[in-house]
Amino acid sequence: MTMTFQxxxxxxxxxxxxxxxxxxxxxxxxxxxxAITAAGLPGVRELVPSFTAxxxxxxxxxxxxxxxxxxxxxxxxxxxxxxxxxxxxxxxxYEGEFAPDLQDVADQCGLGxxxxxxxxxxxxxxxxxxxxxxxxxYLGGTxxxxxxxxxxxxxxxxxxxxxMIAGPQCIVTTMVMPSGWWVIGRTAFDVFQPFADNPFPIxxxxxxRFKRLSMDDFTREVQA
Amino acid sequence: xxxxxIKFAGPLCSLQDSGRMGFLRYGVTExxxxxxxxxxxxxxxxxxxxxxxxxxxxxxxxxxxxxxxLTLGFCGGDFNLSIDGDALASWGVxxxxxxKSLTIRAGDSGSWGxxxxxxxxxxxxWLGSTSSHLASGLCGGYLQAGDQLDVAQVLPRExxxxxxxxxxxxxxSREVRIVLGPQDGLFSDAVKQALFQDIFTxxxxxxxxxxxxxxxxxxxxxxxxxxxxxxxxxxxxxPGHGDPIILLADHQTTGGYxxxxxxxxxxQDTVGQARAGDxxxxxxxxxxxxxxxxxxxxxxxxxxxxxxxxxxxxxxEKLNRVNLISGVVGPDGISRH
Numbered sequence: 001m002t003m004t005f006q007x008x009x010x011x012x013x014x015x016x017x018x019x020x021x022x023x024x025x026x027x028x029x030x031x032x033x034x035a036i037t038a039a040g041l042p043g044v045r046e047l048v049p050s051f052t053a054x055x056x057x058x059x060x061x062x063x064x065x066x067x068x069x070x071x072x073x074x075x076x077x078x079x080x081x082x083x084x085x086x087x088x089x090x091x092x093x094y095e096g097e098f099a100p101d102l103q104d105v106a107d108q109c110g111l112g113x114x115x116x117x118x119x120x121x122x123x124x125x126x127x128x129x130x131x132x133x134x135x136x137x138y139l140g141g142t143x144x145x146x147x148x149x150x151x152x153x154x155x156x157x158x159x160x161x162x163x164m165i166a167g168p169q170c171i172v173t174t175m176v177m178p179s180g181w182w183v184i185g186r187t188a189f190d191v192f193q194p195f196a197d198n199p200f201p202i203x204x205x206x207x208x209r210f211k212r213l214s215m216d217d218f219t220r221e222v223q224a
Numbered sequence: 225x226x227x228x229x230i231k232f233a234g235p236l237c238s239l240q241d242s243g244r245m246g247f248l249r250y251g252v253t254e255x256x257x258x259x260x261x262x263x264x265x266x267x268x269x270x271x272x273x274x275x276x277x278x279x280x281x282x283x284x285x286x287x288x289x290x291x292x293x294l295t296l297g298f299c300g301g302d303f304n305l306s307i308d309g310d311a312l313a314s315w316g317v318x319x320x321x322x323x324k325s326l327t328i329r330a331g332d333s334g335s336w337g338x339x340x341x342x343x344x345x346x347x348x349x350w351l352g353s354t355s356s357h358l359a360s361g362l363c364g365g366y367l368q369a370g371d372q373l374d375v376a377q378v379l380p381r382e383x384x385x386x387x388x389x390x391x392x393x394x395x396x397s398r399e400v401r402i403v404l405g406p407q408d409g410l411f412s413d414a415v416k417q418a419l420f421q422d423i424f425t426x427x428x429x430x431x432x433x434x435x436x437x438x439x440x441x442x443x444x445x446x447x448x449x450x451x452x453x454x455x456x457x458x459x460x461x462x463p464g465h466g467d468p469i470i471l472l473a474d475h476q477t478t479g480g481y482x483x484x485x486x487x488x489x490x491x492q493d494t495v496g497q498a499r500a501g502d503x504x505x506x507x508x509x510x511x512x513x514x515x516x517x518x519x520x521x522x523x524x525x526x527x528x529x530x531x532x533x534x535x536x537x538x539x540x541e542k543l544n545r546v547n548l549i550s551g552v553v554g555p556d557g558i559s560r561h
Contacts (some may be wrong), residue, residue: 008404009486010514012456014406021451048248048454050478057248060489060518065511130251131452131478134360137251138452171528175360194350194362200250 002129003032013068015123021051021140021168027092029054030205035077041068042056050129050180051138080160085205090172090189092121092210093218094161098186105182109146117212119143120163120184124152125208135174135192135200139208142170154180161187161209171204185210188222225291226372227341231325234284235433239345240338240473241277244353247458248454248477250561251530255355258336258473261394261493261525262300266338268275268529269382273492277347277354278340279367283499285329285365286339290320295380297341301334302390313387317536319380334497335397358432358474386535391528393521396497400487401509401517402460407482410444411462418442418468419484419506424468428500432474434461435495437504439465444482450479458487460506472496475556488514 006014015032018025030096036056045210046194048055048181058068074190094102094117106113113132127142150166155178164181171181174192187210202208213221243256244265257280259265267276279286281303297317298305305312306327312318320326328337347354350363357363408416425440430435443466455461455478463481470487472498487495488509495504509517535542 007403007511008406008456008483009403009458010488010511010518012406012486014453019451021487043386045244046248050453052450053451053453055248055456057532060515062521064515129478130249132251132476133456134247134250134252134357134362177359192539194360199351 003028005072007065007146008055010060013058013065013072015054015056015072016052017054018052021128021177023126025052026126031077032072032075033204035075036072037074039071041071043068051066051140052130076122084107086196086203086209088202088206088208090163090187090191090208090210091213091218091221092185092204093215094120094163094185095215095218098215099161099184099219101164101182102184105146105148105184108148111145116146116184119146120170121210121212123209125210127204127206127208128206130200132202133175133177134194136171136204137191137204139170139172140144140168142168144168148182151182152180154178157185161189186218186219227290227292227294227375227377228289228345228373229289230347230367230371230373231287231289232285232287232369232371233287233371235281235366236280236282236284237286237360237367238280238356238432239277239347239364239367239373240280240355241275242355243351243473244351244355244357247351252351252357253359253474253477254457255357255432256473257338258496259300259338259394259493261490261521262336263338265394265529266297266299266340266527269299269386269388269532270295270340270342272340272344274344274394275344275349275354275411276340277344278338279345279373281328281337281339283330283335287325287327288320288339289325290322290541293322293380294320294375295378295382295384296320296326297340297342297384298328298337299388300337302331302395303334303337304329304331315390316387317384319382319385333499335499336443336497341375342381342384346374346376350503383453386532387535388535389531391525393493393524393528394497395495396499396502396504397491398503399507400495400504401491401507401514402485402487403509403511403514404485405483407444407450408484410450410482411442411484412445415442415444416484419468420508423504426498426502426504427467430500432472434469434471434475436467436469436496438467442468442484444484450480450482452478455479455483456486458489458492459483460485460487470495484506490520503507
């Protein structure tokens with residue numbers, strides 16, 4: 001395993017495992033995330049995993065950079081087997097007003113709208129990291145045939161529950177925010193439940209599938 | 225009837241406690257005070273519990289009316305305070321009687337001040353914190369005229385009253401210490417040299433998320449998009465336009481723009497007090513020196529806090545205390561101070 005350390009101000013250590021988004025690299029990020037959590041190193045306040053890196057935030061009144069680097073280097077890290085990873089199904093309606101960018105995506109990819117929907121709904125996604133806003137989970141796994149760069153300019157007021165894609169990524173929005181990603185569906189599934197005991201039910205490392213719902217089924221589900 | 229009516233609030237005033245820690249990995253920024261140092265001092269001024277919260281007052285100022293008699297404290301920056309026209313010390317603890325109005329206006333310096341109430345303000349916490357999460361509106365948004373606040377009811381305490389000098393360590397200082405990285409490798413040597421040799425000016429594009437500076441362009445070597453990674457408060461992020469942005473209390477938790485350097489913890493509080501047009505000189509320090517400087521500052525704040533009791537009480541009480549102290553004479557005949 002190649003891991004580099006870098007100081008981030010007086011209270012962070014950035015651990016990097018690679019330069020490109022890659023499942024093996026991400027498995028190393030998660031394995032180290034677990035190892036540091038399990039070790040309960042003194043002074044460690046927070047761990048923030050991302051695609052290729054893990055940020056360790058420490059309390060500079062309790063520990064120091066060099067001490068932490070040594071402690072982390074000395075940890076024995078297993079390979080993340082993802083044995084505790086869960087699989088989630090997110091029912092999604094890819095129709096009408098819920099899919100404002102579906103036709104654009106289809107046109108730019110040279111596919112029919114059904115082919116775009118099938119490509120999305122038949123893929124297995126993987127939660128790499130949270131970021132940007134509460135509960136915004138960056139999913140990887142959008143198949144190559146429907147990958148597009150993000151829009152030239154962000155669009156305001158993308159609603160909560162929008163299923164949107166950009167490049168290899170996919171996000172289910174959790175609040176009204178601007179975004180330059182392509183909105184291809186809508187779900188009533190709350191990936192972010194602000195006042196629940198666990199507001200973030202999907203864990204980094206979990207896998208996700210989208211299940212196609214008709215407008216009628218979606219409406220019934222929302223009303224149920 | 226609520227304890228406090230907000231009669232006027234400048235932009236960006238909000239309720240904040242010490243912050244919402246532990247949820248960066250879920251995309252939830254810490255929030256909390258822009259000037260944590262001043263907030264810590266205020267909590268001590270009001271002898272508060274750990275879940276203490278306060279109104280963060282921006283340069284735009286704040287006017288409140290009390291519907292019950294309250295013990296309030298204010299510190300941070302150098303604001304002008306008055307109760308129905310009578311001026312108060314900028315930093316201190318005072319009584320606001322029922323029916324009276326407190327006006328807080330920008331003073332000579334500083335951009336953020338903290339108005340606290342003995343016992344704290346009532347607010348429903350989210351994820352263990354009453355800090356407004358302003359991007360989502362969860363846990364309240366920016367305060368506006370017409371808003372009302374309740375307090376965890378406590379009797380006023382005249383013995384806490386004090387007027388404090390403004391400590392020099394809390395003021396904006398032109399020299400801002402930074403540690404290079406975590407993505408300094410994406411910038412040329414010439415750009416890194418410019419970062420330390422040139423002067424940067426704070427622009428008007430500053431808020432709780434960050435402060436945009438203008439100066440020489442710090443554009444990275446190429447627009448290569450790096451995978452998004454976690455951001456820490458104090459990061460000096462350089463988007464495509466080349467102007468550095470110091471990320472502060474409400475920073476996004478992750479991002480793909482390169483971070484050339486990181487402002488050390490204690491200087492994040494003071495640089496946040498800068499106003500548009502103020503000039504900044506970045507000074508490079510090692511990680512070890514940064515940690516030492518942050519620890520030294522904490523000791524300085526702690527010492528300053530330990531002196532607060534000497535400023536408490538009415539004038540008569542203070543004189544009495546001075547007489548008592550100077551009246552203590554040791555067996556060797558020397559007065560102890």
